[in-house]
Amino acid sequence: xxxxxxxxxxxxxxxxxxxxxxxxxxxxxxxxxxxxxxxxxxxxxxxxxxxxxxxxxxxxxxxxxxxxxxxxxxxxxxxxxxxxxxxxxxxxxxxxxxxxxxxxxxxxxxxxxxxxxxxxxxxxxxxxxxxxxxxxxxxxxxxxxxxxxxxxxxxxxxxxxxxxxxxxxxxxxxxxxxxxxxxxxxxxxxxxxxxxxxxxxxxxxxxxxxxxxxxxxxxxxxxxxxxxxxxxxxxxxxxxxxxxxxxxxxxxxxxxxxxxxxxxxxxxxxxxxxxxxxxxxxxxxxxxxxxxxxxxxxxxxxxxxxxxxxx
Amino acid sequence: xxxxxxxxxxxxxxxxxxxxxxxxxxxxxxxxxxxxxxxxxxxxxxxxxxxxxxxxxxxxxxxxxxxxxxxxxxxxxxxxxxxxxxxxxxxxxxxxxxxxxxxxxxxxxxxxxxxxxxxxxxxxxxxxxxxxxxxxxxxxxxxxxxxxxxxxxxxxxxxxxxxxxxxxxxxxxxxxxxxxxxxxxxxxxxxxxxxxxxxxxxxxxxxxxxxxxxxxxxxxxxxxxxxxxxxxxxxxxxxxxxxxxxxxxxxxxxxxxxxxxxxxxxxxxxxxxxxxxxxxxxxxxxxxxxxxxxxxxxxxxxxxxxxxxxx
Numbered sequence: 244x245x246x247x248x249x250x251x252x253x254x255x256x257x258x259x260x261x262x263x264x265x266x267x268x269x270x271x272x273x274x275x276x277x278x279x280x281x282x283x284x285x286x287x288x289x290x291x292x293x294x295x296x297x298x299x300x301x302x303x304x305x306x307x308x309x310x311x312x313x314x315x316x317x318x319x320x321x322x323x324x325x326x327x328x329x330x331x332x333x334x335x336x337x338x339x340x341x342x343x344x345x346x347x348x349x350x351x352x353x354x355x356x357x358x359x360x361x362x363x364x365x366x367x368x369x370x371x372x373x374x375x376x377x378x379x380x381x382x383x384x385x386x387x388x389x390x391x392x393x394x395x396x397x398x399x400x401x402x403x404x405x406x407x408x409x410x411x412x413x414x415x416x417x418x419x420x421x422x423x424x425x426x427x428x429x430x431x432x433x434x435x436x437x438x439x440x441x442x443x444x445x446x447x448x449x450x451x452x453x454x455x456x457x458x459x460x461x462x463x464x465x466x467x468x469x470x471x472x473x474x475x476x477x478x479x480x481x482x483x484x485x486x487x488x489x490x491x492x493x494x495x496x497x498x499x500x501x502x503x504x505x506x507x508x509x510x511x512x513x514x515x516x517x518x519x520x521x522x523x524x525x526x527x528x529x530x531x532x533x534x535x536x537x538x539x540x541x542x543x544x545x546x547x548x549x550x551x552x553x554x
Numbered sequence: 555x556x557x558x559x560x561x562x563x564x565x566x567x568x569x570x571x572x573x574x575x576x577x578x579x580x581x582x583x584x585x586x587x588x589x590x591x592x593x594x595x596x597x598x599x600x601x602x603x604x605x606x607x608x609x610x611x612x613x614x615x616x617x618x619x620x621x622x623x624x625x626x627x628x629x630x631x632x633x634x635x636x637x638x639x640x641x642x643x644x645x646x647x648x649x650x651x652x653x654x655x656x657x658x659x660x661x662x663x664x665x666x667x668x669x670x671x672x673x674x675x676x677x678x679x680x681x682x683x684x685x686x687x688x689x690x691x692x693x694x695x696x697x698x699x700x701x702x703x704x705x706x707x708x709x710x711x712x713x714x715x716x717x718x719x720x721x722x723x724x725x726x727x728x729x730x731x732x733x734x735x736x737x738x739x740x741x742x743x744x745x746x747x748x749x750x751x752x753x754x755x756x757x758x759x760x761x762x763x764x765x766x767x768x769x770x771x772x773x774x775x776x777x778x779x780x781x782x783x784x785x786x787x788x789x790x791x792x793x794x795x796x797x798x799x800x801x802x803x804x805x806x807x808x809x810x811x812x813x814x815x816x817x818x819x820x821x822x823x824x825x826x827x828x829x830x831x832x833x834x835x836x837x838x839x840x841x842x843x844x845x846x847x848x849x850x851x852x853x854x855x856x857x858x859x860x861x862x863x864x865x
Contacts, residue, residue, distance in 0.1 A: 264758040397762040405765050439746050442753040447575040450760045451708035454716050457768040
């Protein structure tokens with residue numbers, strides 16, 4: 244094998260009451276990476292498409308090469324590899340753009356080398372890349388992008404990652420209005436102390452959400468999709484958020500939240516039909532405010548990153 | 555039918571990271587209540603056994619009669635009923651003593667009247683009794699005592715209660731040292747503000763615990779049984795707690811916590827054998843400190859309260 248292309252999906256992190264601990268992957272929308280053996284030893288980023296020239300080719304700055312470099316060092320690989328990244332995801336959107344790139348690169352490279360590592364073992368390398376891209380080695384985008392489904396990151400020390408059950412018929416709508424939110428801004432608005440009462444409410448909701456996923460109880464999932472810790476501070480950064488939140492519930496959606504650090508909003512629905520309906524509703528709200536918006540309707544991806552071509 | 559006896563089990567509330575939202579029921583240990591139709595209209599507590607004379611016969615103060623009175627008012631029942639309570643549970647132990655009494659009384663009365671209400675519909679009446687007994691209408695003892703298993707109380711407004719899956723082979727050891735802790739004291743030591751970091755750790759742990767229960771993943775349950783919010787303040791009220799916590803993990807238990815407001819400590823184990831082993835270990839620790847201790851080893855009760863006799 245001389246050339247492998249892998250796909251890694253977009254992801255929603257900070258899933259409502261699962262702030263900082265829960266993410267999930269979506270279908271189709273994502274990044275593609277092709278890796279090729281080269282004559283010349285060392286790692287090189289040879290081509291980046293779909294980024295409007297914004298991503299770095301520097302091996303120590305591009306998330307693909309940062310992740311793959313860490314992996315190759317671990318494997319003590321001395322040969323040469325070239326990376327070609329095709330972005331399918333908008334940058335800075337809150338849909339796990341940097342995670343999808345590094346995960347696709349790792350998945351492709353692992354196959355190119357004959358799968359020396361288990362899928363789950365690729366996670367630490369993707370987290371190193373997240374550290375470079377976001378300033379902190381978060382796992383709540385890279386873990387679902389790699390593994391698929393809803394993924395709980397219970398702990399970082401030691402790393403403890405668990406796939407949760409995905410109910411049949413659960414659909415996601417991603418609403419990406421055309422403005423960028425800086426992750427640092429989005430974190431700076433968070434209160435560093437939380438009332439005990441709110442911490443207990445949040446616990447109850449995340450417990451209800453996890454139980455609802457396992458029991459395929461759409462009502463319980465819906466009642467549990469309430470974030471009393473991060474959302475109240477962050478929602479004000481996204482114009483139209485409260486209006487959408489109310490309208491989509493009326494239309495039969497289960498609930499919504501800010502994807503990652505925003506500005507993308509995710510909406511969970513109990514059917515594809517409702518997911519499309521709330522997509523239309525969200526578009527109206529943003530267009531009324533003069534904002535362009537990208538919309539994606541998708542099932543929850545349950546397989547994570549995968550190889551799409553090998554030669 | 556003229557006479558019905560029901561049993562309701564002891565319960566563990568505040569299950570570690572499930573502080574204020576999660577409880578479970580144990581087998582065997584619990585209270586029995588016999589209700590009988592009487593000629594004279596109205597409700598009467600005619601006999602209380604096993605309480606060393608400490609519980610009130612006053613219909614508006616005894617948790618059995620408070621609960622049944624609320625139920626009879628709802629059903630607009632005008633006849634006469636007599637209540638005979640046999641305590642199997644020590645008072646003020648943190649094992650849901652008041653809850654077991656009121657739940658047994660409700661279960662028995664519902665059957666006596668020909669089951670006019672579903673089991674779940676008895677819950678609000680038991681909560682009224684908890685309000686009288688503890689000063690607040692908590693559901694985290696009465697719900698598992700009534701319904702059995704692990705019960706999540708996601709919300710009180712509106713009330714949202716969910717039974718979780720109970721893994722095969724899960725055993726509980728209850729360690730009740732002979733001193734009483736006042737619930738009010740136990741609440742007063744809690745911090746009213748929680749660092750954001752701790753709120754997130756608690757969320758991750760309760761999510762992990764719920765996932766572990768559904769997936770029957772004993773390792774995940776064990777790693778998740780960590781309460782960073784209430785336990786650090788409360789553990790100091792129970793001499794020997796930290797020593798037991800360390801020793802039982804070494805012996806193969808999954809983890810432990812303070813049951814309700816204490817002083818009873820619960821220990822969860824992946825087998826009956828280990829549950830007995832950590833029972834012995836706990837006894838040694840308390841005896842060394844000159845404290846007498848009651849010990850109970852039990853499977854998790856999955857059926858809740860039930861009728862044991864009817865005539």
